[in-house]
Amino acid sequence: MKLVAVRALVRGVILESVRRKDLWVIAILGFLILAASGALGLFGVKGLEIFVKDLAVTVLGLFSVILAVLTSCRVLPDEIRNKTLYPLLARPISRLDLLVGKYIGAVAVSWLGFLALVGLTAVALLAFGVHFDLVMAQYVVAKMMGLAVICAIGLCLSAYMTPNAASTLSFLLVLGSTVFTRALQMASAELPSMTWAFRALNAALPQTHLFDLGGRAVYVNWSPAPLWVMAALAGYMMLYVAATVGLGWLRFRRQAL
Amino acid sequence: MTRGPFLVGGLVLAGLAAGSLAPSLGPETNPPTRVTGMEAHETQAGASLLGQFRTTAAAWMYLRADLYLHNGVEMRALTDAERRSGHHGVGGGEDAHHNSDKLHDDSSIVTVVPDKDEDFRGIFGDIERGTAAYRDMKGHDHNDPSTVLPLFRLTTWVDPSFITGWCLGAMVIARAEDKGAVDRAIAYLQEGRRANPDSIEIVTQIGTLNVARKADIAEGLKWLEQARSIARRQDKKTTLSEAEAAVETYRWLALVYKHQKRTKEQHAAAAEGLAWVPDDKVLKRLAK
Numbered sequence: 001m002k003l004v005a006v007r008a009l010v011r012g013v014i015l016e017s018v019r020r021k022d023l024w025v026i027a028i029l030g031f032l033i034l035a036a037s038g039a040l041g042l043f044g045v046k047g048l049e050i051f052v053k054d055l056a057v058t059v060l061g062l063f064s065v066i067l068a069v070l071t072s073c074r075v076l077p078d079e080i081r082n083k084t085l086y087p088l089l090a091r092p093i094s095r096l097d098l099l100v101g102k103y104i105g106a107v108a109v110s111w112l113g114f115l116a117l118v119g120l121t122a123v124a125l126l127a128f129g130v131h132f133d134l135v136m137a138q139y140v141v142a143k144m145m146g147l148a149v150i151c152a153i154g155l156c157l158s159a160y161m162t163p164n165a166a167s168t169l170s171f172l173l174v175l176g177s178t179v180f181t182r183a184l185q186m187a188s189a190e191l192p193s194m195t196w197a198f199r200a201l202n203a204a205l206p207q208t209h210l211f212d213l214g215g216r217a218v219y220v221n222w223s224p225a226p227l228w229v230m231a232a233l234a235g236y237m238m239l240y241v242a243a244t245v246g247l248g249w250l251r252f253r254r255q256a257l
Numbered sequence: 258m259t260r261g262p263f264l265v266g267g268l269v270l271a272g273l274a275a276g277s278l279a280p281s282l283g284p285e286t287n288p289p290t291r292v293t294g295m296e297a298h299e300t301q302a303g304a305s306l307l308g309q310f311r312t313t314a315a316a317w318m319y320l321r322a323d324l325y326l327h328n329g330v331e332m333r334a335l336t337d338a339e340r341r342s343g344h345h346g347v348g349g350g351e352d353a354h355h356n357s358d359k360l361h362d363d364s365s366i367v368t369v370v371p372d373k374d375e376d377f378r379g380i381f382g383d384i385e386r387g388t389a390a391y392r393d394m395k396g397h398d399h400n401d402p403s404t405v406l407p408l409f410r411l412t413t414w415v416d417p418s419f420i421t422g423w424c425l426g427a428m429v430i431a432r433a434e435d436k437g438a439v440d441r442a443i444a445y446l447q448e449g450r451r452a453n454p455d456s457i458e459i460v461t462q463i464g465t466l467n468v469a470r471k472a473d474i475a476e477g478l479k480w481l482e483q484a485r486s487i488a489r490r491q492d493k494k495t496t497l498s499e500a501e502a503a504v505e506t507y508r509w510l511a512l513v514y515k516h517q518k519r520t521k522e523q524h525a526a527a528a529e530g531l532a533w534v535p536d537d538k539v540l541k542r543l544a545k
Contacts, residue, residue: 048407050325051318142388181378182369188377190338195377202378210381215390219329222390229387232380 005093006101013075013105014112022071026113029063030120049130050218056121057214061143063117065174068110068147072154073166075102076252095253099155103245106151111144132217135224139217142230145237146211150174152241153206156248159255177209206240315416322405322412322425329390331369339367347394368394402429413449420456420498423449427462431470439470457491458502460484465509474513481510485526493533504534511543 017023033056076099079085088098118140125132153173157166173180181202188198211233216222324331335344346365370391376382385391409426412419423446431442443466449459461484468477488503495503507530514523527544531537 048411050404051321051408051411054321185371185377186336186338189336189342199377199379202381207381207384210384210388213388215329215331216388219325219390221328225387229384232384233388236384 002093002097005091005097006104009088009093009098009101010105010108013071013102014108016078017071017109022067022109023113023116026063026067026116029059030117033059033117033120033124050220052125052128052130053132053218054214056125057139057218060114060117060121061212061214064110064114064143064147065150065171067113068106068150069154069167069170069174071109072103072106072151073158073163073170075106076155076158077163077166096249099245099249099252103151103155103241106155107148110147110151114143114147115140133222135213135222136217138224138230139213142211142213142225142233145233146208149206149208149211149237149240149244152244152248156244159248159251173206174208177206180205181207181209207236210236315412315419315422318408318412318415319419319421322408325405325408326399326402327394328400330392330394331390332366332394333369335365335367340365347396402432406430413452417449417452420449420453420458423453423456424458424462427466431466439466442466455487455491456502457484457487457495457499457506460487461502461506461509464506468509468513474517478510478513481506481513485510485529488533489529500533504530504537504540506530507533508537508539508543511540515543 079088079102085098089095093101122132150170154166154170157169160166161169184198184202188195191198213225216225332347335346344367346367368391370385370389371382372393373382373386378385406426406429409422409429412422413426416422427442427446427449430445431439433441443463446459446463446466450456450463453459460480464477464480464484466477467473467480471477484502484506488506491499491503493500493503507526510526511523511530514520514526524544527540530540531544534540
C-alpha cells in the first residue's frame, strides 16, 4: 500500500468536503446549538443540568452520525459520477489504495466535524456552568471509534448500491442498532433453540451502540468504562472496519467503471 | 393580463384564512393525552419516531424523567413471554414504600441491558454492560425525585396538556418538608387546571391535597365535587388515566362524607363510583 498516495487521497476528501461546504453544515448546526443554549439560558438551567447534558449528547451523537453516513456514502459514487476516478486510477495506485484513502478521508471529515461540534457544545455548556466529568473524554474517544465503523459501513454499501440506498441502509443499521439487538434478545428468549443463529446475526450486525458512552457521561456518579472495555471496542472497530472495507473492495476491484 | 398572480394571491389569502381558523381544530386534533411511564413507548408513536413536536417533546421528556430517577439506567416493562415464564421485575429498594406514589411499578420492570446470566451475546453483552449506564438494579433506590422537577416544569411548559407532568410534578413538590410545599404544589396544579379545565385528575389532586395535607376539608370537598361534575359530564368517555382519577375522586368524596357522618352523600358518591368500576373494593365498603 502506498502511504503517499493514501495521504494525498485523504487530503483530497477533506478538501472536497470543504469545497462542497459540508463542514458549513457543522457550522450551522453549531450556531443552532449555541442559539438553543442561549434560549435555555433565558429560562435558567438551574436543576436542568442533566437534561442539558443529555440533550447535548443526543444532538452530538445524531449530527455526527448524519455527517459520517452522508460523507462515507458519497466519496466513491461521486468520483465515479464525476469521472474523476479515471485520472486517479491512471496513477500508479491500486483500487485498494484508493478505497483505503477514501475511507480514511471520510473518517477524517467525520472526526473533524464531530470535534468541532464537541468544542462548540463544550463552550455553550461551560458558559452556563455545566461541567462534564472525565468520562466525557472517554465518550469522545469511543464515539470517534464508532464513527470509524459507521464510515466503513457507508463506504462498503456505496460500492454495492446507489448513494441514496447506501445512506438509507446505513442509517437503518446505525440508528437501529439498539433496536435490532433488543429484538434479537427477545427472539432468543422466545426461541432458545435458535440462540446460535441470533448470536451469529448479532455478531454480523454493526454494534454501533456499544460505542455510545453517553449514559455514563450525562448522569452523575458513573465511573469511567474499564480499560479492557475500551481496548475491546478498539479491537472490534479494527476487525469490523477491516471486514467491511474488505467487503467493499471485493466489489470495487471488479467493478466496471 | 395573466391570471397567474391573482391565482397565487387568492391561494395565499385562502392559506392565511385557513391558518387563522386552524387553532379551533386544536381540541379535536390535539386532545389532552396522557402518557404513563413505559406506555409512552407503545402509545406515543411520536416518542419513538417523529410526530407533533409538543406531544413528542413532552413524551420524550417524560421518558427521560423516568431515566433520571434511575440515574441513567434504562428500564423496560416485562414482556408477556417473560411474565409467563415467571420472570420478575427488579423490585423496589429501601424506598420501595415510596413507590406507592405511582412514580412507577418496579415489580414489573427490568433493565433494558440484560444481566450477564440472561444475555446470549457473550463478549458483546459484557462490553455493553461496561459502556452503557448499567448496573444490577435488584433492590435499587432512586434519585431524589426533586431532581426531575425542573424536567416536569419544562414538560408542562412545552405541552400544557400533558397532565401527568402537572400531577407528578405536584406530587414531587408536595414531598418537600418545608411548610409551604403543599401550597406550592396546589399553585402548580392550579396552573395546570387553567390549561386543562376538564381534567379530573388535576382537580381531584387539588382536592386530595387540601384534605389530606392541609386538613382543609371544606376546601377539599369543593374541589372534589368539582371533579365529580367533570366526571359526570364526561360520562366515562375519557382516557384510562382520567377514568382512574374519577374513581379516586369518588373514593375521596365517600371518605370525606363518611368523616363528616353524611351517610346519604357517602353512599351516593360510592354508588356513583361503582358505576365506573363495579368491583372496586374501597367503594363497595363505603357503599354499605
